[in-house]
Amino acid sequence: MPKMFKDKAFDVEHALIMYAKSYVTMPAFGIYEDELIAPLLEQIRHCHIYIIGLTPKLEFVGAAQEEQVLITSVEIGSQCYDLRWQLPEGVTLKGNNQDGWYVEDGSGDKYFPTESMIGQRLSAEHNAVDFEVLYIGQAFGESGSRNALDRLKKHETLQKIAVKGIPGGYSLTILMLAVEPANQLVTTFNPWAKDKSQGAERIKKGLDKLFGTTEAERTTLYEASLIRYFQPKFNKEFKNSFPSTNMKLLADCYDKDFSALVAEISIDELPFQLFSDVVAHKPNHIAKHDLHTDENRRVFFA
Structure with a gap:
């Protein structure tokens, strides 16, 4: 018997998987250049996550x-x-x-x-081009009416970073991400669990609750997962409070009984590698969070 499955509470556990499917990147000044962004507007319309950072000048x-x-x-x-x-x-x-x-x-x-x-x-x-993650945010609005560009044009933190000064040889850069709108669920089946009586019910509950998760909820969960993962210098919320049972959004996740969350940035075409003070340069990033501190509910990343 694999050790990680020993003495776990339930024979069925679920994890919600979220990933970026496409991106738009540009120098920060580009968000004010109508001619530059015009050909990208259709792509940008689907981008609700944005990352502000530094890239070396080429x-x-x-x-x-x-x-x-x-x-x-x-x-x-x-x-x-x-x-x-x-x-x-x-x-x-x-x-x-x-x-x-x-x-x-x-x-x-x-x-x-x-x-x-x-x-x-x-x-x-x-490994010559990297992107230092300084701030992560999101914009969604009513039924996805707002996108990352809408928020960035009036963004106080973007202005604050620019005013503080950009190091020589670097550019302030924006990365906008479109998160896959469809729900994805990963389920574990554990024949060694303590409670094997609720398996069928937990499978049904997982599927029912999964499809009840809205795109707005997933956008916020994705944002919070990345902030907790990268710990950007200019973010405050979510850096140390995610995941937390005190958050309404997470309370809804607990109600849906997800055991874990995963947020991925795995886009081969990105022209740089993301990193931060706490995360090394890598072509792909996977933020993994258990939603339960109890050892008997931690089955995905044990």
């Missing part, structure tokens, strides 16, 4: 072509990185540092790796 140094390989050179601080991109036959590098670089194919179509694409590769291949 300085594009130049480009070169070797046969059918494009080489882009980028500096971060005093370190230079060369990224190699395979080009299709017939595609040629054109331009210069002053007017801009681009590659052109035989039909005249022009394109070039975006800063996000470059950042993604620098992060994945060299």
Whole structure:
């Protein structure tokens, strides 16, 4: 018998799983630039979670072509990185540092790796681009009527961080996340539990209560889970009080009898790795919280 299942209270326990399905990121000044955000508004409409942080500045140094390989050179601080991109036959590098670089194919179509694409590769291949999490918040409104951008445009903490000053070589950056709106439930079945008489009832209750959890509730739970996980410098609420039975939101979770909550940021396309004073740089982050302090109810992360 696995030790973690010994002497547990119930043979059926549930965990609510939440994860970000897409994102929008931009420099903080971009939230005031209508032309910049216009193409992103449809994506932003679904983003109710936002993270404010610092990212290193990327300085594009130049480009070169070797046969059918494009080489882009980028500096971060005093370190230079060369990224190699395979080009299709017939595609040629054109331009210069002053007017801009681009590659052109035989039909005249022009394109070039975006800063996000470059950042993604620098992060994945060299661990060179990170995002220091300073503040996490959410905006939902009535039936999801408000999104992260609505809140950020009048955000006192964003202004406070900017006024305190941004370190040289860094940019104040916004990451907006869209959390998967569908409910997900993970259930454990424990044949060694003390009470095995309520299994069928607890399965039904878990499913009934799961689908009674609203998107607004999940947005707040996701926000609170990430704040407790990252412990951002500028957050106050939830840093030390989550999970807590004194919170109405958590009281509802206890009523639904969830045993644990999980909030994930696992998006391969992110152009940086998130970190904070208490969480190391990683490409994926999973905030896991038991909702019960009693040892006999802790079955997911024991």
